[in-house]
Amino acid sequence: MLRPALRRAGGRVNTTLRPCRSYASHPPKARLNVPTDYSSTPLLYHSAKSALANTELPKEARNGTTNRINLFQAVNAALAHALRSDQRVLLFGEDVAFGGVFRCSMGLATEFGESRVFNTPLSEQGLVGFAIGAAMEGMRPIAEVQFADYVFPAFDQIVNEAAKCRYRAGHTGETMSCGGMVIRMPTGGVGHGGLYHTQSPESLFTHVPGVRVVIPRSPLQAKGLLLAAIASNDPVIFMEPKILYRAAVEHVPAEPYTLPLSRSEILKQGSDVTIISYGTPLYNCQTAIEAAEKNFKCSIELIDLRTVFPWDRRTIMESVRKTGRCMVVHESMVNAGIGAEVAATIQEHCFLRLEAPVLRVAGWTTHAGLAYEKFNIPDATRIYDSIRNLLNY
Amino acid sequence: MASGRALRALERITIGPATRSQCSPNLYSRCQKRWSTVSQRQGSDRVHFPGAVNSKFTTSLVFSKTTEEDAMPTYRILDQEGIVVDKNAEAPNISEGELLKMYTDMVAVSIMDIIMFDAQRQGRISFYMVSAGEEGIAVGSASSLSHNDPVFAQYREHGVFQWRGYKPADFMAQLFATKDDPGKGRNMPVHYGSRKHNVHSISSPLATQIPQASGAAYAVKLQNQQNPTDEQRVVACYFGEGAASEGDFHAALNIAATRACPVLFICRNNGYAISTPTLEQYRGDGIASRGVGYGIDTIRVDGNDILAVREVTRQARQRALSDPNRPILIEAMSYRVSHHSTSDDSFAYRQKVEVEDWKRRDNPITRLRKYMENQGIWNEAKEKDLRSEARKSILEAYRKAEKEKHPPLAAMMEDVYEELTEEQVDQMRRMRGVIERYPDEYDVSGYEGGLDGLIRREK
Numbered sequence: 078m079l080r081p082a083l084r085r086a087g088g089r090v091n092t093t094l095r096p097c098r099s100y101a102s103h104p105p106k107a108r109l110n111v112p113t114d115y116s117s118t119p120l121l122y123h124s125a126k127s128a129l130a131n132t133e134l135p136k137e138a139r140n141g142t143t144n145r146i147n148l149f150q151a152v153n154a155a156l157a158h159a160l161r162s163d164q165r166v167l168l169f170g171e172d173v174a175f176g177g178v179f180r181c182s183m184g185l186a187t188e189f190g191e192s193r194v195f196n197t198p199l200s201e202q203g204l205v206g207f208a209i210g211a212a213m214e215g216m217r218p219i220a221e222v223q224f225a226d227y228v229f230p231a232f233d234q235i236v237n238e239a240a241k242c243r244y245r246a247g248h249t250g251e252t253m254s255c256g257g258m259v260i261r262m263p264t265g266g267v268g269h270g271g272l273y274h275t276q277s278p279e280s281l282f283t284h285v286p287g288v289r290v291v292i293p294r295s296p297l298q299a300k301g302l303l304l305a306a307i308a309s310n311d312p313v314i315f316m317e318p319k320i321l322y323r324a325a326v327e328h329v330p331a332e333p334y335t336l337p338l339s340r341s342e343i344l345k346q347g348s349d350v351t352i353i354s355y356g357t358p359l360y361n362c363q364t365a366i367e368a369a370e371k372n373f374k375c376s377i378e379l380i381d382l383r384t385v386f387p388w389d390r391r392t393i394m395e396s397v398r399k400t401g402r403c404m405v406v407h408e409s410m411v412n413a414g415i416g417a418e419v420a421a422t423i424q425e426h427c428f429l430r431l432e433a434p435v436l437r438v439a440g441w442t443t444h445a446g447l448a449y450e451k452f453n454i455p456d457a458t459r460i461y462d463s464i465r466n467l468l469n470y
Numbered sequence: 471m472a473s474g475r476a477l478r479a480l481e482r483i484t485i486g487p488a489t490r491s492q493c494s495p496n497l498y499s500r501c502q503k504r505w506s507t508v509s510q511r512q513g514s515d516r517v518h519f520p521g522a523v524n525s526k527f528t529t530s531l532v533f534s535k536t537t538e539e540d541a542m543p544t545y546r547i548l549d550q551e552g553i554v555v556d557k558n559a560e561a562p563n564i565s566e567g568e569l570l571k572m573y574t575d576m577v578a579v580s581i582m583d584i585i586m587f588d589a590q591r592q593g594r595i596s597f598y599m600v601s602a603g604e605e606g607i608a609v610g611s612a613s614s615l616s617h618n619d620p621v622f623a624q625y626r627e628h629g630v631f632q633w634r635g636y637k638p639a640d641f642m643a644q645l646f647a648t649k650d651d652p653g654k655g656r657n658m659p660v661h662y663g664s665r666k667h668n669v670h671s672i673s674s675p676l677a678t679q680i681p682q683a684s685g686a687a688y689a690v691k692l693q694n695q696q697n698p699t700d701e702q703r704v705v706a707c708y709f710g711e712g713a714a715s716e717g718d719f720h721a722a723l724n725i726a727a728t729r730a731c732p733v734l735f736i737c738r739n740n741g742y743a744i745s746t747p748t749l750e751q752y753r754g755d756g757i758a759s760r761g762v763g764y765g766i767d768t769i770r771v772d773g774n775d776i777l778a779v780r781e782v783t784r785q786a787r788q789r790a791l792s793d794p795n796r797p798i799l800i801e802a803m804s805y806r807v808s809h810h811s812t813s814d815d816s817f818a819y820r821q822k823v824e825v826e827d828w829k830r831r832d833n834p835i836t837r838l839r840k841y842m843e844n845q846g847i848w849n850e851a852k853e854k855d856l857r858s859e860a861r862k863s864i865l866e867a868y869r870k871a872e873k874e875k876h877p878p879l880a881a882m883m884e885d886v887y888e889e890l891t892e893e894q895v896d897q898m899r900r901m902r903g904v905i906e907r908y909p910d911e912y913d914v915s916g917y918e919g920g921l922d923g924l925i926r927r928e929k
Contacts, residue, residue: 200720200721200724204721204725206684206685207682207729210686211685211689213685214690215689216689233678245653245671246665247652247655248652249664253670
């Protein structure tokens with residue numbers, strides 16, 4: 078498989094090498110489809126004070142200090158803490174020993190030794206099967222799949238094995254399950270990943286009872302949710318939006334802490350429309366919301382699902398009952414995506430309160446063609462337009 | 471490589487002040503070492519590419535090939551008449567008690583197979599698979615393992631469970647999906663599993679257990695190192711020659727070799743994968759020839775010779791635990807005397823006479839019986855007693871299990887996650903509602919607690 082280094086995602090491009098045809102730029106007159114300014118977005122904590130005010134954090138973390146770090150550093154911090162605090166934690170995958178192609182495991186092999194942080198042969202079905210077996214014998218393995226696009230060789234091990242271990246072991250499931258196992262994988266578009274460095278296959282796993290699927294949107298979340306995933310006794314698929322590895326920088330509590338799985342987070346209160354999303358598209362939602370609230374004089378509620386399965390149905394239903402209008406936004410294809418499940422559940426539970434159809438703003442029914450990504454991934458304009466449609470319905 | 475700034479930033483997060491000085495200078499030392507030590511020396515007679523560090527040059531262009539003459543030999547101790555082949559060898563070092571247990575366990579499994587095959591034919595259980603002809607591989611290898619060695623099985627290893635102490639009641643609980651089944655009635659028949667006996671639950675997808683066994687062996691290796699005074703354990707993993715065609719086999723052997731995992735890969739090569747003969751399964755020298763390619767010590771053994779299987783497994787276990795640890799591949803040759811399963815009529819693809827030939831000429835049970843008769847510790851009377859006793863205890867457990875109820879209906883939803891999800895609780899309530907509104911459409915009497923078994927149980 079081809080594995081180009083995508084380390085430059087989200088900035089840091091050597092300007093002298095930039096081609097004349099600047100494929101990453103936006104149209105000159107654009108007001109909606111402009112690059113996300115991660116240094117000012119309200120979705121990230123730009124001060125220690127605001128980060129430590131997060132009420133989901135445990136007391137120790139809130140009384141501590143913060144580091145201003147990006148998402149790969151937050152993942153690294155979580156991995157380091159997990160390895161340090163529990164001898165059973167192992168970290169392995171392709172190229173993790175030297176630090177990983179996205180730098181998430183930097184310094185860990187040196188600190189914790191090659192018996193706990195190591196490279197595997199290049200075989201996804203092998204390394205995921207290996208993780209399941211290690212977990213069944215009491216370890217807490219963290220397996221890395223280099224790109225979510227390459228998780229498919231391991232699909233059988235995840236769907237038929239990891240997800241069903243506890244169930245089929247029954248009475249002895251506690252000791253023979255593969256709980257404690259986490260499969261990490263970089264996911265989502267980076268602007269130039271083409272067919273096999275762009276995919277967001279989360280909905281394929283949300284059709285599998287037995288696994289939890291988690292997608293953080295920020296460094297603070299990445300650390301807390303990853304530590305929660307490692308602590309969880311269910312196998313967790315942890316998808317890291319790779320465009321945010323370097324781009325999303327915020328204040329993250331220095332202390333270890335966990336954030337709850339299967340609980341969504343209301344990022345912004347509102348009364349007219351609910352937008353439900355997760356991972357990278359939340360930033361486009363934020364851009365669209367700012368423009369829509371100004372132009373349409375409305376109030377929009379933004380919810381980060383965080384765990385896409387089993388998901389937080391209660392918070393979503395409460396929000397939609399309040400606003401009566403909603404949409405779900407995600408990068409992966411619209412058909413049978415997360416939005417399909419969320420929208421169907423909303424119409425079942427909120428039918429009488431709905432004032433407009435539930436909309437899905439998601440990837441079109443096509444592949445991630447290299448030159449077309451900006452037309453495929455739900456951008457601020459499409460989200461803005463859908464808000465308009467919801468309000469005018 | 472990341473910039474120095476990023477590295478420094480990372481150190482602040484990951485490395486405490488005490489260790490920082492030791493860690494930062496040699497972050498990449500491991501990879502650098504590998505690159506600097508592998509280089510081509512001037513005038514050497516060997517190639518030193520990183521991918522093959524000690525290969526001799528040759529000027530003769532010869533393709534490596536396998537021929538039938540090169541076939542890896544098959545180790546045996548007893549011939550088909552139960553006589554020790556090597557007259558100069560010491561007598562097999564085995565107590566009379568252990569011999570008898572091996573024989574008794576093989577016979578017990580073979581009798582259970584006959585009874586349960588018929589039970590399926592009568593519709594008493596939904597499915598069954600016999601292990602006829604392969605009892606020697608399961609019992610022989612299990613006898614050389616520690617009870618604490620985790621086992622991953624495929625599905626035709628009843629003898630392992632029998633050796634580890636499964637009673638007729640334990641088999642029947644699983645086959646009839648009763649409340650006493652550790653798997654809570656969720657798995658098809660023959661998919662046994664037990665923490666008490668250290669055997670992981672069998673799953674139907676072929677070969678998936680092989681890389682899992684590698685991972686389990688890696689865990690066991692770390693635990694061995696952490697507790698050097700405890701019994702040192704290995705992992706045993708069974709699979710058929712058909713399953714060895716799966717990608718998971720390749721992945722498993724490769725990762726076990728690179729991570730030096732103490733795991734015994736035990737392949738039952740019985741000549742058929744359902745209807746597919748080995749000629750359509752592979753063209754190399756069986757499964758054994760592949761082990762060497764992965765850098766794995768390998769041996770082929772006569773699977774109908776239980777004493778050979780026992781000795782090979784014993785030495786393989788020692789070798790797996792030697793320093794450094796290593797995986798071992800054992801290919802045990804046998805013949806699948808039975809149909810593949812109760813859903814298969816094997817005479818659709820092979821001659822009945824071929825099967826009858828194997829049954830008559832050579833099988834692990836009669837071979838050990840002949841050996842024991844030659845030793846003067848077995849006779850026709852003992853044989854008769856053993857068989858009727860085994861039959862009696864299996865039928866007794868069978869009749870009892872047949873009357874047992876299935877686990878409570880809640881077991882349908884539990885254990886998908888550690889805790890029931892809110893959605894599942896809601897679905898159980900809805901399911902209960904449907905059954906209550908249409909009581910004639912559902913029979914819940916076969917489940918413990920009836921409809922009341924369908925309530926959320928607090929853990």
